[in-house]
Amino acid sequence: MDYTRLVVRHVLAVRFQDLPPEAQELARWCFLDWLGCALAGSQEPLGRILAGAVQELGGAPQATVIGHKLRTSTTHAALVNGAASHAQDYDDVHPSMPGHPAASLIPALLAVAEWRGSTGAELLAALVAGYDVQVCVGQAVGTEHYDHGWHATGTIGHLGAAAGAGRLLHLSEEQMVSALGLAGTQAAGLRRSFGTMAKPFHPGKAAADGVLGALLARRGFTGPDAILEGKLGFGQVFSSRFDAEALRAKLAGPPAVLQVAFKRHAACGATHSTIDAVLAMRERGLRAERLAELHLQVYRLAMDAAGKLDPQSGLEAKFSVPFCAALALVHGAADESLFTDAMAKDPEIRTVMSRIRIDVDPSLQYVEAMPVRALARMADGQELREHVELPKGRPSNPFSAQDFRQKFTRLAGTVLPAGSIGEALDLCARLDQLTTLTPLIRVLGNASSRGG
Numbered sequence: 403m404d405y406t407r408l409v410v411r412h413v414l415a416v417r418f419q420d421l422p423p424e425a426q427e428l429a430r431w432c433f434l435d436w437l438g439c440a441l442a443g444s445q446e447p448l449g450r451i452l453a454g455a456v457q458e459l460g461g462a463p464q465a466t467v468i469g470h471k472l473r474t475s476t477t478h479a480a481l482v483n484g485a486a487s488h489a490q491d492y493d494d495v496h497p498s499m500p501g502h503p504a505a506s507l508i509p510a511l512l513a514v515a516e517w518r519g520s521t522g523a524e525l526l527a528a529l530v531a532g533y534d535v536q537v538c539v540g541q542a543v544g545t546e547h548y549d550h551g552w553h554a555t556g557t558i559g560h561l562g563a564a565a566g567a568g569r570l571l572h573l574s575e576e577q578m579v580s581a582l583g584l585a586g587t588q589a590a591g592l593r594r595s596f597g598t599m600a601k602p603f604h605p606g607k608a609a610a611d612g613v614l615g616a617l618l619a620r621r622g623f624t625g626p627d628a629i630l631e632g633k634l635g636f637g638q639v640f641s642s643r644f645d646a647e648a649l650r651a652k653l654a655g656p657p658a659v660l661q662v663a664f665k666r667h668a669a670c671g672a673t674h675s676t677i678d679a680v681l682a683m684r685e686r687g688l689r690a691e692r693l694a695e696l697h698l699q700v701y702r703l704a705m706d707a708a709g710k711l712d713p714q715s716g717l718e719a720k721f722s723v724p725f726c727a728a729l730a731l732v733h734g735a736a737d738e739s740l741f742t743d744a745m746a747k748d749p750e751i752r753t754v755m756s757r758i759r760i761d762v763d764p765s766l767q768y769v770e771a772m773p774v775r776a777l778a779r780m781a782d783g784q785e786l787r788e789h790v791e792l793p794k795g796r797p798s799n800p801f802s803a804q805d806f807r808q809k810f811t812r813l814a815g816t817v818l819p820a821g822s823i824g825e826a827l828d829l830c831a832r833l834d835q836l837t838t839l840t841p842l843i844r845v846l847g848n849a850s851s852r853g854g
Contacts, residue, residue, distance in 0.1 A: 405542075405646050406630045409535055410578045412653050413565045416534070418527040418834060425657040426834065429526045431806050432533075434830040435494055435664055436487055436504040437468075438813035441849060442738060443489035444469025444482075445816055448599040452482045452606065465513035469817050469849045476513040476617070477610040480563070483509035485606030488555070490738045491720045492668045492813070496533070496661060497768075497796075498652070499540035499554050503662070505605035506559025507532040507566050510613045514570045515839050522836035524570060530657050532566035537658035539630065542649035543641035548593070549706075552640055556591020556604030561629075561636075563612020571620050583625025584615030586636045596670075597710060597718035664795040664806070667736040669719075672707040673726040674793035675774040676700065680730040683778055683786045690732050690750065692780045696758045698727065699775040701766040716741040728754035738813070772796070817849040 453470040461475030488505040515525045564585035588611040591604035637644025710722040719725045766773045778786040792799045829842045
């Protein structure tokens with residue numbers, strides 16, 4: 403079977419109005435969650451650097467760079483907005499990918515939709531299709547892809563961005579096959595980059611390259627016609643196996659957006675169960691000054707993804723289980739304001755980190771769960787235990803509507819005035835009813851006046 407063409411036909415067949423109501427609702431939440439992350443991330447150093455770089459490079463004023471007084475080409479806007487949205491590592495994740503589907507896909511969609519005058523329903527249909535692409539390919543390449551050192555958000559994200567951009571550009575089946583081929587041959591992203599600006603650069607590049615692949619295919623530029631399967635294809639190169647049946651099964655199943663996980667904390671998702679466990683013990687009276695030892699038993703991926711034991715910067719701290727545990731204990735939170743270079747070296751945090759012992763327990767498996775067992779021993783001999791299977795925000799422990807709105811309000815408040823935040827919330831809630839994205843783009847323009 404031609405699995406690349408199977409994926410393409412699925413992408414072209416998605417219709418927003420035919421989706422289950424819960425999938426429609428989650429698609430809107432995915433967009434809102436991504437937008438909040440992009441607004442806040444636009445003011446991070448990497449967001450400002452990239453905005454300055456694309457301004458210097460120039461480009462036709464086709465799409466908006468969020469949080470800056472800048473309109474530029476679709477590819478440049480997708481690059482900056484994609485990287486910015488992942489700058490705080492606060493964007494959504496999908497356990498079956500595994501990676502961050504929104505950060506590579508939605509900036510590509512927003513740039514093309516603004517340029518081409520797409521409706522909100524068209525954007526959301528492309529969003530759902532793009533999530534499906536990323537998740538089904540993630541299932542096909544399996545955990546070996548990640549184990550080999552590839553960052554799926556960057557590699558697989560290229561394919562999702564091209565598929566979504568291709569939908570909004572109304573590509574034919576043959577053009578879409580080429581768009582995926584062109585995206586796949588550009589795919590990159592190494593896990594060695596975690597804890598640096600290069601990690602959020604991955605989804606920015608995926609978004610830009612996906613748009614570029616779709617734009618070229620629209621003009622007749624061709625690429626490999628079976629990029630996913632076969633000798634030297636994406637599956638063979640990026641993994642030790644390519645499970646085509648897993649890909650087909652995932653495509654035939656419920657929309658991938660139904661299994662998206664959202665982040666309560668501004669750090670690598672592999673730290674979230676630990677943070678939740680420590681916060682729960684803190685509510686029961688645990689304090690840093692009373693702690694003699696905190697013993698954490700975690701699943702293997704937690705330390706593979708977030709095993710930095712001596713983080714030297716705020717970015718590195720996001721990928722440190724012991725730092726995140728100490729931060730939660732000392733400050734009772736792990737939000738975006740706390741992951742600073744100064745906090746990474748804070749003496750109180752460092753003292754608590756020295757009292758943390760971490761073991762990888764082979765019996766704790768990362769499949770649907772993200773289990774962590776925590777045992778805190780106090781100086782007076784008292785012990786507290788906590789077991790977290792799933793952090794808040796996972797499909798089986800979901801965000802409420804209030805959770806989404808509060809997170810967006812907090813993140814957007816870094817660059818938008820209060821009145822604009824309310825307007826953005828309203829527009830995103832009825833995104834599928836918008837005949838054009840102009841009203842939302844206009845609201846985002848208010849961020850420019852404060853974002854600089």
